[in-house]
Every structure is written in structure tokens, then in C-alpha cells.
Amino acid sequence: MTHEFLSDEWMQAAREIRAKYEGQAPKIPAVIRINQVITEVPFGAGEIKSFVDTSSGDMQMDLGELENPDATVTTDWATARAMFALGDQAAAMQAFMSGKIKVQGDMMKIMSMQTAVPQTDITLKIAEEIKAITK
DSSP states (O other), X not given: OOBOTTSHHHHHHHHHHHHHTXXXXXXXXXXXXXXXXXXXXXXXXXXXXXXXXXXXXXXXXEESOOSSOSEEEEEEHHXXXXXXXXXXHHHHHHHHHTTOOEEEEOHHXXXXXXXXXXXXXXXXXXXXXXXXXXX
């Protein structure tokens, strides 16, 4: 079943996927704490705040905000969906170059996200399963 990216249903399904593989994915060596402000959301109030935190060694993505993040990324829902759920790095680069992504804070931490998550069979499987639940 597919769900709108970042909807409550999508978040729950993504949590379940990560829980299914808990302990199987390699630890993420870099500590990256990023808040995300997603605009133009096609449901709810039109804006969602979420975060990515790797300080435990695992990828944690959830709704809400971190205190004292390394950076805050603001972008529209379609761009966030392409980058974070569909893994479309070309869309991410194009959006950044066209000003659709605004970054406050440590740009190096944002850039390190591309190489921080080890690419293994398990991490690729998690990414594919998350992609499969995304509408």
C-alpha cells in the first residue's frame, strides 16, 4: 500500500520498515542532525517539520524538530519527496541549483549525507521498501 510522503500513514509505514531491519544495517559513522521544513504539502496545514538524526548510529527520520540542529533545510514537498523518499539525486542537485532548497547552518553536514549512509544490501533494501510505500 502506498501513502503520501510524510503523511502520518507514511511515517508509520517507514518506521515499521526501519524496525524490521533494526540491528542489521551498519552504523552510520557521521553524526548529522538536520531539521527539515517542508512547504507546499498537499495535505494538512501545508507545512511539515521533520528531522534526520544519525547521532545514535542509526538513521532516524521523524516528524518534529531537533534542538540545536547542524542545519535546517527548507524545500517544497515535491522536491523533498524526490530527494528523501525516491532517492533522486539529480532532482536534488537541480533543486539546489535553482534555489528550491534553502539551507541554514552547516552546509558540509548536508553534503556529507550523500556519503554518510553506508550502501549495503540492507540499506538499499530499506530504501527500496520506503520508495515502494511512497505515493
